[in-house]
Amino acid sequence: MANNEFREELDPQSSVNKVIGIVSGKGGVGKSLVTSLMAVKAMTKGFRVGIIDADITGPSIPKAFGLSGKLGVTYDQLMVPAVTNTGINVVSTNLILENETDPVIWRGPVIAGVVKQFWKDTVWNNIDYMFVDMPPGTGDVPLTVFQSIPVDGIIIVTSPQELVSMIVTKAVNMAKKMNVPILGLVENMSYFECPDCGHRHEIFGKSHIDEIAKKEGLKVLAKIPIDPEVAKQVDAGLVEYVQAPWLDEAADSILK
Numbered sequence: 001m002a003n004n005e006f007r008e009e010l011d012p013q014s015s016v017n018k019v020i021g022i023v024s025g026k027g028g029v030g031k032s033l034v035t036s037l038m039a040v041k042a043m044t045k046g047f048r049v050g051i052i053d054a055d056i057t058g059p060s061i062p063k064a065f066g067l068s069g070k071l072g073v074t075y076d077q078l079m080v081p082a083v084t085n086t087g088i089n090v091v092s093t094n095l096i097l098e099n100e101t102d103p104v105i106w107r108g109p110v111i112a113g114v115v116k117q118f119w120k121d122t123v124w125n126n127i128d129y130m131f132v133d134m135p136p137g138t139g140d141v142p143l144t145v146f147q148s149i150p151v152d153g154i155i156i157v158t159s160p161q162e163l164v165s166m167i168v169t170k171a172v173n174m175a176k177k178m179n180v181p182i183l184g185l186v187e188n189m190s191y192f193e194c195p196d197c198g199h200r201h202e203i204f205g206k207s208h209i210d211e212i213a214k215k216e217g218l219k220v221l222a223k224i225p226i227d228p229e230v231a232k233q234v235d236a237g238l239v240e241y242v243q244a245p246w247l248d249e250a251a252d253s254i255l256k
């Protein structure tokens with residue numbers, strides 16, 4: 001089966017140059033944080049940036065950017081992305097629900113349908129980089145998202161406490177099946193740097209990311225520390241103002 005058999009076209013008014021998917025083996029490892037911060041890095045470099053929050057049942061992008069309210073709709077029924085303080089265009093289920101605390105209890109095909117609409121029924125105005133916060137895992141829903149959107153490359157986010165090797169292998173196999181290049185691995189919550197002595201403590205155990213990357217022939221793009229200040233800023237909707245020097249190298253190597 002050709003991997004683009006179900007691929008959806010953008011609306012003729014829209015244009016998107018590169019699409020980067022952010023995936024993880026399970027929820028809660030920091031996929032949304034990496035998506036948000038990579039988008040901010042791209043914006044800072046002067047690119048026009050969009051985010052599709054395809055994590056339909058656990059959308060966390062709007063909150064991180066302090067966005068609320070509803071997406072606009074054009075006269076010809078296209079969605080208009082919400083725009084963050086620094087100009088990043090965002091679509092998310094939290095911006096279409098009647099009430100942002102409503103649970104999303106849709107089944108797989110409906111979820112995939114919403115993601116397709118985020119891609120094709122939205123006005124994407126000259127976007128250089130589109131970041132897609134993928135549904136967690138390697139099951140049916142992320143697979144359908146892969147089939148619907150022409151993803152140019154993926155970043156796999158893991159944390160040290162996961163069964164990392166198995167999860168990375170699954171994600172690698174999914175990407176191979178879909179013929180999507182893997183840009184590299186990001187290990188989140190990698191260590192905690194003591195503010196007093198500067199020592200790096202591996203709170204969740206020893207990192208094996210370098211060995212796994214070597215085994216799979218992948219690049220480690222970044223190791224992100226546990227930082228309570230980051231969590232606080234994300235909770236306050238201020239992710240655009242997070243200092244994230246540990247992602248600079250990854251951003252420089254991917255966003256050109």
Ligand SMILES: Nc1ncnc2c1ncn2[C@@H]1O[C@H](COP(=O)(O)OP(=O)(O)OP(=O)(O)O)[C@@H](O)[C@H]1O
Pocket residue numbers: 024026027028029030031032033034055058059060136188189224225226227228230231232234235
């Ligand atoms: N390195 C970090 N330091 C401190 N807090 C972090 C870090 N990474 C993530 N967090 C916090 O952990 C929580 C989960 O992160 P995030 O929403 O990015 O994960 P996720 O993988 O997208 O989860 P889900 O799939 O459930 O949406 C958030 O509150 C986030 O602010």
